[in-house]
Amino acid sequence: MTRLLIIGGLAAELGQAARIAAARGARIGQVDGPAAALVQLRSEGADLVLCDLAHDIAWLMERLAAERIACPVIACGRNADAAAAVRAIQAGAREFLPLPPDAELIAAMLQAVSGEAEGPVHRDPMMGTLLARAEALARAEASILITGESGTGKEVLARYLHAHSRRARGPFVALNCAALPETLLESELFGHEKGAFSGAVAARKGKFEQADGGTLLLDEIGEMDPRLQAKLLRVIQEREVDRLGGTAPVKVDVRLLAATNRDLGAEVRAGRFREDLYFRLNVVALHIPPLRERPGDIGALAAHFARRFAEANGLPVRPLAPAAEAALLAHPWPGNVRELENTLHRAVLLAEGGWIGPEAIELTPLPPAAPGAAPPPASTAAAAAPAAPGGVAGLVGRRMEEVERDLILETLTHCLGNRTRAAEILGISIRTLRNKLHEYRAQGAPVPVAPGAGLPPGLPLVLPAGAGR
Ligand SMILES: Nc1ncnc2c1ncn2[C@@H]1O[C@H](COP(=O)(O)OP(=O)(O)OP(=O)(O)O)[C@@H](O)[C@H]1O
Ligand SMILES: [Mg+2]
Structure with a gap:
């Protein structure tokens, strides 16, 4: 059961949101302000917080980060408060929910935090x-x-x-x-x-x-x-x-x-x-x-994600063209369902016309070690080192540390920022990977992050007209 904590009075529209959420099976808690919310989150925790824009959301987000309390916060207010909504999002609020609340939107938010409400999609x-x-x-x-x-x-x-x-x-x-x-x-x-x-x-x-x-x-x-x-x-x-x-x-x-x-x-x-x-x-x-061992699931999952991301982005739900499905079936999916999910998210946004065609399917390139995936080395120096595609000879003259950093960051990019997968491929522990990334970030290197890392994906982004993220 999803635990929803509401920050603000229940007399008006927030109360309406609470009733809708309760009718959808959420357990509702209510507090009057961010300080009380913090106390509640420390002791009981919650799956989702709805906070009235009238409160200091930036302060709340700061405290949550300082105490490492991971809980998505949704700012709510009237559409007229566009500037405040943008400030809340910039402060780290997950989404903006316009008031008066829309029952479908609340259902979608609850579903996004509770995972797949209908259970795992499967056909294999x-x-x-x-x-x-x-x-x-x-x-x-x-x-x-x-x-x-x-x-x-x-x-x-x-x-x-x-x-x-x-x-x-x-x-x-x-x-x-x-x-x-x-x-x-x-x-x-x-x-x-x-x-x-x-x-x-x-x-x-x-x-x-x-x-x-x-x-x-x-x-x-x-x-x-x-x-x-x-x-x-x-x-x-x-x-x-x-x-x-x-x-x-x-x-x-x-x-x-x-x-x-x-x-x-x-x-x-x-x-x-x-x-x-x-x-x-x-x-x-x-x-x-792994997904590649249950190919029957690929089509079912792809159709499911195509629908979910279309709905979340206010786009028409479109079927996959046969050529697009064939491309999905031929891919080995090293990142499994998460990679398929990201691929479909991009495809839904890129597709033009009545269906999702193969041009919208951008597959993550495979790590160079996979047979056939690496292009032939361009320089003769590199070609002289057949053991490593790309050639280690080209690395001579560079510092070990630097090469290691490039390899780690490049692998992480391949894995769409998924650290677990990157550590697996690199053969190092996640702890080691995390420490290295911490170092690189401190040195000012751009470290790729997984989309929506740590938070439920697919929550609809709802901003008032004219407001940018
Ligand atoms: N059968 C499924 N139906 C619908 N969505 C799925 C299914 N399997 C996985 N997903 C989605 O794929 C993503 C990855 O799933 P999940 O986080 O459960 O994987 P995991 O094995 O825990 O990954 P990790 O090892 O990286 O933590 C999630 O966004 C999840 O919603
Ligand atoms: Mg997991």
């Missing part, structure tokens, strides 16, 4: 079998380990499991274990008391407490530091968490799902992942095959 028999198994397993309380390459839909499957479980009316909370440094991850998971460490300006519930009565997805579990693995194991065994700086443990009732694109069994054998934790999490496993 392999996926049908997997989902049937998932539905049967959903009703049990056992932990499930979801594996698959990045972008295959692990989080989508986790939400599907939650939606079909006995906890469906409880919260679904997801945490990406690779996105935060170890110390912050610890307080994200278990919460902390005020003053537990410098910067802990107020007490905060961890994800375990936020997910009480519901489901907690630990994404990229393979990236978790061994010390935290031990703490996690304790929480699972004792069914209680100790907040950092806290004095008494807090009981929690949470169903755990974990996801990874690594071979966790191999990580256990290599001594990087605790065996006892592995067996706790991996009571049952669900493996999502």
Whole structure:
């Protein structure tokens, strides 16, 4: 169930928005201003915030960033407030919702944050079998380990499991274990008391407490530091968490799902992942095959994304031309469903005429290592080094650091900014990649980011007429 927090009075149009959202199944919380919202977000969290333009949204966004509370904020107001809407978007608000609220728009926003409301789109028999198994397993309380390459839909499957479980009316909370440094991850998971460490300006519930009565997805579990693995194991065994700086443990009732694109069994054998934790999490496993192994899904997913992005952008829904579909079927999709989604987003915006033709399908070029993908090297010096397409001879005279930086940034660009995938291809940990990118950014290098990184994609961009983003 989506938890919506409304900042502002419910007497007028915002109240109308709240009623529409509640009718669509959202659980509504309300506070009078950004300061109260911050308190609420620290303790309970929320999936989406609607904030009246009358409030200081820039201040709220700043605080959220400082305390690393990730929650999309939607600014609402009357169309006449175009300048204020633009300011809110510039401050980091996700979208602008014009008042009086439109029921369809609110439905679209709720759907975007709760993932695919209708469940995973699928047509390939392999996926049908997997989902049937998932539905049967959903009703049990056992932990499930979801594996698959990045972008295959692990989080989508986790939400599907939650939606079909006995906890469906409880919260679904997801945490990406690779996105935060170890110390912050610890307080994200278990919460902390005020003053537990410098910067802990107020007490905060961890994800375990936020997910009480519901489901907690630990994404990229393979990236978790061994010390935290031990703490996690304790929480699972004792069914209680100790907040950092806290004095008494807090009981929690949470169903755990974990996801990874690594071979966790191999990580256990290599001594990087605790065996006892592995067996706790991996009571049952669900493996999502890469998109190239379930070609039957490509057409169904493409049609689904074509419709969704057309609707989100106020464009007519158009079918895919047969030549466009053929191009999609021939591509190996190293970035899986996420890459297909991005490709269709571009295609919907680029297509002209009554359908989406092959000219609108811009496929991500494959990494040069893939057979046949690299153009023949131009210089004779490069041609003398057949082992590496492009030629390492051309690199002689350059500093190692520089070459490494170019390789990392170029790979990240290939992966449309998807760090998980880039780290996988580069054969380094996400943590290492993150540290390097941090360094490069500090040096002033442009670092590519995934479109809508960390936030639900496909939310309609609604701006008042004449306002630019
Ligand atoms: N079967 C599906 N139906 C509809 N959308 C899907 C499906 N599978 C994946 N998607 C979409 O593709 C994108 C990637 O999915 P998701 O985030 O679940 O993948 P992931 O395996 O968790 O990726 P990562 O390893 O990078 O975290 C999301 O935008 C999701 O909505
Ligand atoms: Mg994921």
